[in-house]
Amino acid sequence: MTTFKSMHHTARKRMVIKLGGSTLAGLNEAFFENFKKLQESGIELIITHGGGPAINRELAARDIASHTLNGIRVTNEAAMEVVQSTLIGKVNPALVHELTSAGIAAIGLNGFDGQLMVADFLDKDTYGYVGAVQAINTSLLEALLHAGIVPVIACVGAHEEGQALNINGDTVASEIALAVGADSLLLVTDVSGIRIDDEYQATATPALIEQWIEEGHIYGGMIPKVQGALDCLHAGIPAVQIVGEALIGTTIVASSKSYSS
Numbered sequence: 187m188t189t190f191k192s193m194h195h196t197a198r199k200r201m202v203i204k205l206g207g208s209t210l211a212g213l214n215e216a217f218f219e220n221f222k223k224l225q226e227s228g229i230e231l232i233i234t235h236g237g238g239p240a241i242n243r244e245l246a247a248r249d250i251a252s253h254t255l256n257g258i259r260v261t262n263e264a265a266m267e268v269v270q271s272t273l274i275g276k277v278n279p280a281l282v283h284e285l286t287s288a289g290i291a292a293i294g295l296n297g298f299d300g301q302l303m304v305a306d307f308l309d310k311d312t313y314g315y316v317g318a319v320q321a322i323n324t325s326l327l328e329a330l331l332h333a334g335i336v337p338v339i340a341c342v343g344a345h346e347e348g349q350a351l352n353i354n355g356d357t358v359a360s361e362i363a364l365a366v367g368a369d370s371l372l373l374v375t376d377v378s379g380i381r382i383d384d385e386y387q388a389t390a391t392p393a394l395i396e397q398w399i400e401e402g403h404i405y406g407g408m409i410p411k412v413q414g415a416l417d418c419l420h421a422g423i424p425a426v427q428i429v430g431e432a433l434i435g436t437t438i439v440a441s442s443k444s445y446s447s
């Protein structure tokens with residue numbers, strides 16, 4: 187993958203927040219006001235989002251079958267149309283509206299806008315119209331952040347020949363975080379982090395995560411989250427967390443010794 191790592195040498199902290207489709211309907215005004223406070227404290231925000239449940243409802247309404255493999259939706263042509271129209275047409279503007287109502291200047295984007303996210307097929311035979319990120323237009327994001335505008339990014343990639351490609355929201359969040367050199371990545375979902383044997387984990391190391399996936403304790407939609415989180419951790423992003431709506435959850439740490447609270 188080739189991305190253009192941005193020159194990010196300012197003192198401002200930069201945070202990428204991914205809102206899972208599982209949480210979007212339940213988020214209230216107070217939640218979005220948190221973002222306003224973060225912004226007022228000088229943190230630059232980039233918001234990315236999924237929309238799995240909304241896509242599932244629309245697929246069901248149109249009798250289009252779909253299934254997932256390792257947390258990734260196997261996406262045929264008909265499903266791709268639903269993904270594109272749901273994420274870009276419905277979920278993204280609804281989220282931009284919530285942010286605007288909370289007093290945040292926000293602009294909705296997807297991979298096509300300003301060539302924000304150019305993608306190629308991940309593995310067409312296995313996954314169909316699913317994309318792997320090839321390049322991210324960080325200059326566009328820099329310009330928006332500089333102007334105090336929060337980019338709100340739908341996880342649709344642009345193939346260079348014009349085809350829209352479905353990319354998992356967690357993958358997009360981690361790719362964006364890596365590309366802009368974020369100081370932190372927050373994956374907000376419907377559970378308060380990684381749960382093992384009914385216990386939420388305050389921290390998780392790469393070795394434990396690998397073991398939990400092997401043992402089947404981490405499955406489905408949690409898999410792209412931990413994979414994205416690990417990519418960011420390995421690339422040196424200091425704070426990577428999987429959290430619930432209260433913004434409390436699991437911090438991914440390099441080793442159990444390196445963590446001090």
Ligand SMILES: Nc1ncnc2c1ncn2[C@@H]1O[C@H](COP(=O)(O)OP(=O)(O)O)[C@@H](O)[C@H]1O
Binds near residue numbers: 205355380381405407
């Ligand atoms: N070990 C785990 N701990 C917590 N949740 C897990 C775990 N393994 C799998 N999951 C599942 O992952 C889900 C979150 O992923 P997903 O439904 O894709 O959410 P989102 O829409 O926020 O991306 C949880 O609701 C849970 O069902």
Ligand SMILES: CC(=O)N[C@@H](CCC(=O)OP(=O)(O)O)C(=O)O
Binds near residue numbers: 238
């Ligand atoms: C390729 C792939 O898996 N795409 C996801 C995109 C939406 C998403 O990631 O939504 P959540 O954040 O709610 O899980 C999908 O089709 O469901």
